[in-house]
Amino acid sequence: MIYRKEYMCLLDKWRDQRIIKVVTGIRRCGKSSLLKMFRDKLLAEGVLKEQVLELNFEDLDNEPYLDYKVLYAYVKNHLVENKMNYLFFDEIQMVDNFQKVINSFFLLDNVDIYVTGSNAYLLSGEIATLLTGRYVEIKLFPLSFKEYISAQPEDMSLDSAYRKYIEIGSFPYLLQIENNREMVREYLTGLYNTIVLKDVVSRKKITDVMMLQSVVRFISDNIGNISVIKRISDTMTSLGRKVSSHTIENYISALTDSYIFYPVAKYDAKGKQLLKTGQKLYLADVGLRNVINGTRGGDLGHILENIVFLELARRGGEIYVGKVGDAEIDFVVINGIEKAYYQVSLSVRDEATMKRELAPLQSISDNYPKYLLTLDNDPVVMHNGIKQQYALDWLTDIY
Structure with a gap:
C-alpha cells in the first residue's frame, strides 16, 4: 500500500477540527485505503478502537444502514462519552438523506467526521448548501508519478518508469x-464500465448508452483540445448519429460528476477574467485512455499535458486554460494572490517549436513564475525569466 503522504498531512491538519473532511475522487483512486491509513495512524497514536467507527456503504453487510434513520441510531448507540469519536463513512452518497445524519453528529463536540464519495452528487446543489461552511473537500487522485516511482525498483530510470506509467495507468x-x-486491461475495463454504467447511466437515467460511449471516446481522443459542445454534436451528426448540443452538455456534466473527466475553463490572461466559451477536458488517469480508445500510440504531447494537469490539481489552486490574443497558455494556476503559468510541449529542440511555445509566456508582462515543461532530458534553461525544465524532474520535485 503506497503511503499517500500529502493527503495524510491534510487529514492530520484538519484532525479534531470542527469541520467535516470530505474526500472525493474517481472510483478506486484510493479513498478507502487513505481512510484506513489514517485510522491506523490514529490507533497507533493511542486512540482506542471503541473511539473509531467505520462503515463502507458498498459493503452488503451495511445495507441496513442505507436508511438514514437506522444509520443515525446505530452510530449514536456506539458513541463513546467524554472522548473524541472518529466516524469514517465510505461512499456516503449511497445513503439517502445522508446530510441529515452528518449534520446531526456535526453538532456534537466529541465527533470528528470523515466521508468519501465517488460522485459529485455528494457536494451538489441543496446538499452543498446544507453543509456550507461545515466541510473541507480533499480531492484525491490516482497515484502521482512521484508516488508511482516510489513503488518501482530503485535502478529504474525516470524515462522507463514514465513509459510504464502512461501505458498501465x-x-x-x-x-x-x-x-x-x-489483467491490467481487464481491471481497467471493469473499472471504466462500472463508472459509466453505475455512476453515469444509472444516476442520470441515460438511455442511449452507445451514444454516451461515443462521446467518451471522442473526448478521450481530444484531451488537451478545446472541447466545444457544438463541435462534438456536429461530429456525431456527421457520423450519422444525430444528437443535440443539450444532450452532449448533459453527458459531459454526468462524466465530470463521476470524476472520470475534469473540466478546465478558459481565462483571459491579460484581461484577467474568465471566458464563457470553450473548455478543456482531462482524464483522471491516462491508462483509462488505452481502454477507451485502444493502445494505438501517438499523441504523447497531450498525454504529457494531461499528466501535468493532474499534478497541478494535486498541488492545489484554481487551474485555467490561458488565452493571450489568438495564442494559448496551457495552464494558468491561481492560488490566492499568487499566480503561475505553465506551457507543456513534448519537445522544443526544434527552434520553430521553441519560439511558438515561448511566445504566449513572453507576452505576459507580470512577474509571476513561468514554466516550460518538456520531455527533453536537458538541464534547466532560463529564457528571460521563463524556466524550461525536464517534465519528469518537475513531476518528482527535482529542482
Whole structure:
C-alpha cells in the first residue's frame, strides 16, 4: 500500500477540527485505503478502537444502514462519552438523506467526521448548501508519478518508469498486477464500465448508452483540445448519429460528476477574467485512455499535458486554460494572490517549436513564475525569466 503522504498531512491538519473532511475522487483512486491509513495512524497514536467507527456503504453487510434513520441510531448507540469519536463513512452518497445524519453528529463536540464519495452528487446543489461552511473537500487522485516511482525498483530510470506509467495507468491496485498486461486491461475495463454504467447511466437515467460511449471516446481522443459542445454534436451528426448540443452538455456534466473527466475553463490572461466559451477536458488517469480508445500510440504531447494537469490539481489552486490574443497558455494556476503559468510541449529542440511555445509566456508582462515543461532530458534553461525544465524532474520535485 503506497503511503499517500500529502493527503495524510491534510487529514492530520484538519484532525479534531470542527469541520467535516470530505474526500472525493474517481472510483478506486484510493479513498478507502487513505481512510484506513489514517485510522491506523490514529490507533497507533493511542486512540482506542471503541473511539473509531467505520462503515463502507458498498459493503452488503451495511445495507441496513442505507436508511438514514437506522444509520443515525446505530452510530449514536456506539458513541463513546467524554472522548473524541472518529466516524469514517465510505461512499456516503449511497445513503439517502445522508446530510441529515452528518449534520446531526456535526453538532456534537466529541465527533470528528470523515466521508468519501465517488460522485459529485455528494457536494451538489441543496446538499452543498446544507453543509456550507461545515466541510473541507480533499480531492484525491490516482497515484502521482512521484508516488508511482516510489513503488518501482530503485535502478529504474525516470524515462522507463514514465513509459510504464502512461501505458498501465496510476490506479493504486495496478501496482499489484502491473506485470500482467491482460489483467491490467481487464481491471481497467471493469473499472471504466462500472463508472459509466453505475455512476453515469444509472444516476442520470441515460438511455442511449452507445451514444454516451461515443462521446467518451471522442473526448478521450481530444484531451488537451478545446472541447466545444457544438463541435462534438456536429461530429456525431456527421457520423450519422444525430444528437443535440443539450444532450452532449448533459453527458459531459454526468462524466465530470463521476470524476472520470475534469473540466478546465478558459481565462483571459491579460484581461484577467474568465471566458464563457470553450473548455478543456482531462482524464483522471491516462491508462483509462488505452481502454477507451485502444493502445494505438501517438499523441504523447497531450498525454504529457494531461499528466501535468493532474499534478497541478494535486498541488492545489484554481487551474485555467490561458488565452493571450489568438495564442494559448496551457495552464494558468491561481492560488490566492499568487499566480503561475505553465506551457507543456513534448519537445522544443526544434527552434520553430521553441519560439511558438515561448511566445504566449513572453507576452505576459507580470512577474509571476513561468514554466516550460518538456520531455527533453536537458538541464534547466532560463529564457528571460521563463524556466524550461525536464517534465519528469518537475513531476518528482527535482529542482
